[in-house]
Amino acid sequence: MAPINIGIMGVGTVGKGTIEVLTKNQLEIQKKLGKALNIFMVACKNIENAKEVCPADTIITDDAFDIVQHPEIDIVVELIGGSTIARDLVLQAIENGKHVVTANKKLLAEYGNEIFAAAEANQVTVKFEAAVAGGIPIIKVLREGLAANNIQWIAGIINGTSNFILTQMKDKGEDFELALEQAQQLGYAEADPTFDVEGHDAGHKITIMAALAFGIPIDFSHCYLEGISHLQSKDIAYANELGYQVKLLGITKKTDEGIELRVHPTLIPEDRLIASVNGVMNAVYVNSDMLGKSLYYGAGAGSLPTASAVTADLIDLSRELINQVKYPVPHLSYLSSEVREQPFVSINEIRSSYYLRMAVRDQLGVLSELTKIFVKHDVSIEVMIQKSDFKEGIAEIIILTHSTIENNIKNVIAQMESLDAIVGSVTMIRMESFYK
């Protein structure tokens, strides 16, 4: 039987991993699929690099457009990254009637609607398991495993770099900069870490999951992004003392007011399973109406874990090719004719509880003055504790609030910061209990 011919574009970390998975587990895959997956052609700027990792009979090119045009290739794998050339390549592959597998979250967050529409028009499928949470099969879980459910919210630790840094800050009491340096030395963070630590990467991933969960178009422009570079290790330590862990979460929720879509550091009660996800590991926590809460944990990045997801997509598509049918699951979970825009809730209108830290002067009546501000803005305090004795007349106060509208907390903070008794600015971190 003729094998399925694969063309791989890009031989970086994930490209090398995919070639390794397809080579090492070739026989096992064939025992499940009944056909071989053949690495027919590989595109890489550096041909010598590609030769080192490819089977001897693989055609190697330095022009990825050779792959999207080649008549013998059944499935094109886009592992170049970015959203310029990758977009051109994917759209051309689709036009040429080829199925596409991509690990490119940026491409899908920015151009997913265009790409999926083109795929439908050309009756091909774009699969993207590796684009969200690396090797964790979360796309399959959301689209197929939970297909009988209305999803209510998703919260994910979906950026391994940030989670590694936060774990270091917690375990070693290190500041952000030092933890980042260690992440860079270990290869967990890029030289320019902005994309990871400022929440862009997590934002791309939660935006894609929001579309799958709620039947809405992909719309990254409505994703609120706040990273971890401003976090202080003492806030992590205080949170720990109060029974919370601090995680960078991508969160999306369907509420009566609309869709919430946001990335930010979050205090989580330590008894929730997701609070124990440490180091570079990822986890996606889902609440849905029939199953209730479920969690999916694993490696969110890395060569072989990501390649595991790429290859699972290749196997799925190959099954359809063998059976000569179109892949039967809609790209965004809902039939494209049923995808509808829904209003987004702006960050100022979300409901959350909050962790606040501030430095106060040792003045008579300062605590009662603070309390009055909360009452005035209709925010109720769950915990207020003084973290330290007064040193040079100044002490730190931590306040945890009950759930309120973010606008209210921002008004509280503005008014507190205007007080003479408050030194400097108030630190605010959102909290999620996940009890509902």
Added chain:
Amino acid sequence: MAPINIGIMGVGTVGKGTIEVLTKNQLEIQKKLGKALNIFMVACKNIENAKEVCPADTIITDDAFDIVQHPEIDIVVELIGGSTIARDLVLQAIENGKHVVTANKKLLAEYGNEIFAAAEANQVTVKFEAAVAGGIPIIKVLREGLAANNIQWIAGIINGTSNFILTQMKDKGEDFELALEQAQQLGYAEADPTFDVEGHDAGHKITIMAALAFGIPIDFSHCYLEGISHLQSKDIAYANELGYQVKLLGITKKTDEGIELRVHPTLIPEDRLIASVNGVMNAVYVNSDMLGKSLYYGAGAGSLPTASAVTADLIDLSRELINQVKYPVPHLSYLSSEVREQPFVSINEIRSSYYLRMAVRDQLGVLSELTKIFVKHDVSIEVMIQKSDFKEGIAEIIILTHSTIENNIKNVIAQMESLDAIVGSVTMIRMESFYK
């Protein structure tokens, strides 16, 4: 467009849940599938019971054989349980060319090979997501999400009743009998709890997963079963003090010696995510060559969670019916022509480390005598601690061993129990670190 006609056999907990999911989320499912799932016929001994929960136009019968024979039914859902009538019904449905969805782990653990062979011969599909770990889509994850991987081991908390009891014993220091009573009062345990607390249910589930993971036939006869009824709450407390949690695990591993397949209480280091899975919740922990370790957590039982899995299977099968193709994923992950028997490792030949507790008399040289027994049987001790002062001349000793062959530890125990210095029998609990 004509709907997909479903016949549901059994209106117990899961049957009621399935009717509720199909009714409440009818529109959402249609937005994903493009077709309605119609509850065409329901079989229940008590027709009045069924009427209360079924849509008005559902045909209700008290004879499930009406369903497997009905020409207009596309998919038969078996929710009767047991392996006598359920087996007849499923085999007849298959012979009549109907796809089957079942939540019946006992049926599949005992007759799965026969049922899947019959399904292949009749070109129909039997789906069984709900048979393992309730609503967690672990069958889909193992068969499709991790299809590119060689699975090395699976360890699961896959019996919610036992996990609830163990959590009670830990949190409240209760003995097994009292914790079981509470589980019964809350509806988490049956009047006769044997099936759950003695490991049969977990054994059925891990046996099914072993077949999926390793490409072997389903063979429950080789599953070693040891339940939790003999556990004492003080062992759980001692384990906690030493940094471990005690869980009833279903474990299957592929080793150089063959397949290990076993259910027993297990000490797990508390920093492993699965150690934090409490109450009635389930989790399946998987190690595979490309993805590495991943974990899947959620409700392992209950009406709506289990129905979520049943309905996901219905949606998958409906997609194939709509596209008029046979479901392309082999029942047991590997093509039936590639399924091969592999040797099983008997429980005496497994490798594990061990927790031992014994009562020793205050005699000169007893500890050195114990140590010599370990040396003689080539077992090395990781920790040996005296848990209490001598009371009436007797104290408790806890020993944690390094990894060894189970036969060795059994020889150690036998020899220790023959010593005059050891009072009564030695308590042994296996340990898993999951570091590899």
